[in-house]
């Protein structure tokens with residue numbers, strides 16, 4: 001039983017009887033079952049990951065959760081360092097430091113995952129109280145009523161809950177759908193589960209009378225537990241770096257594809273998506289329609305109310321337009337006050353209906369500003385994909401229909417080849 005404790009939390013000076021109670025023992029443990037090398041490796045890895053994450057965070061402070069993950073790995077490095085020097089540390093201090101550092105590391109990991117997923121932080125006061133209470137209990141079962149089994153269960157309790165919740169937080173919801181999220185969730189969840197199963201495994205492997213094959217099992221299990229913790233650390237480090245990398249990549253893609261003012265696709269991204277939609281409709285003919293839209297007399301809005309109000313009007317229009325669309329419809333800003341939408345599988349009647357609904361909605365919902373409402377109308381040209389059309393030809397036909405709407409008095413929908 002003392003082997004079991006040797007590999008783990010502070011308190012290596014204790015041995016235990018078969019009930020899990022322990023008595024003081026000054027003898028050293030056999031080096032074959034001690035795993036300092038793995039702890040050193042884990043500590044070095046944690047310190048290296050902390051340094052790398054700190055450097056990444058320093059240059060990318062906007063990545064949600066990265067600062068907290070950096071602090072979590074720092075706390076894990078401290079935990080490894082305390083484990084390594086615990087034979088030279090007063091036992092109570094060692095228990096307090098290991099319990100607190102691993103709980104804080106796991107809690108920071110949970111907070112980081114919540115920040116990454118855009119969820120509210122937790123009430124820190126309560127969590128600190130829980131960590132303090134569990135640490136006090138660990139001290140109680142070390143000094144007042146020594147009991148290795150309970151101490152061992154306590155050692156993994158807070159961190160076990162935190163890692164399970166981390167897995168749950170990262171696996172939930174469709175937000176930030178990157179593969180690294182699921183890798184991290186799986187590793188954190190399995191590690192959390194293992195922290196709860198650990199005491200049970202040791203209980204099953206502990207020989208009633210001590211010694212024999214059971215002692216060998218405990219020794220093996222001890223080393224496996226350190227190995228598992230090291231692997232979990234490495235996998236979570238990979239997970240954090242992958243999340244960081246994927247976050248930066250998706251931000252860059254967003255910047256390259258989206259119009260910063262209105263947050264719809266910019267011209268280049270819209271044309272790329274339209275090309276893809278055309279290829280797909282060529283393979284499986286299903287109908288593809290395009291609307292070209294241009295705000296009426298927008299120059300007057302700018303001239304009368306100023307450019308900033310003009311920007312608000314553009315955002316207002318996009319909000320109304322996107323509210324009229326289905327999930328598969330795609331909207332882009334082609335430039336200035338010109339926008340376009342392509343609608344897969346809308347059919348000619350459906351396309352006319354969407355265009356008319358959009359026109360009527362814009363005309364009936366003025367932009368509300370501090371200086372009063374500003375009336376707005378839009379001219380819309382609608383067309384449909386014809387065999388052999390390129391994206392340029394399709395857009396040009398929609399544009400021609402839109403100019404026809406302007407010529408016919410604006411605030412109207414005109415169609416060509418629809």
Ligand SMILES: Nc1nc2c(ncn2[C@@H]2O[C@H](COP(=O)(O)OP(=O)(O)OP(=O)(O)O)[C@@H](O)[C@H]2O)c(=O)[nH]1
Nearest residue numbers: 294295296297298299300302307308310311336337
């Ligand atoms: N506020 C703002 N104005 C923009 C932006 N991009 C283009 N514009 C303005 O949009 C106006 C476009 O004016 P015109 O092309 O003359 O068209 P219009 O006044 O809408 O007239 P019609 O299209 O014929 O109805 C110009 O005044 C541009 O400066 C932008 O990002 N923000």
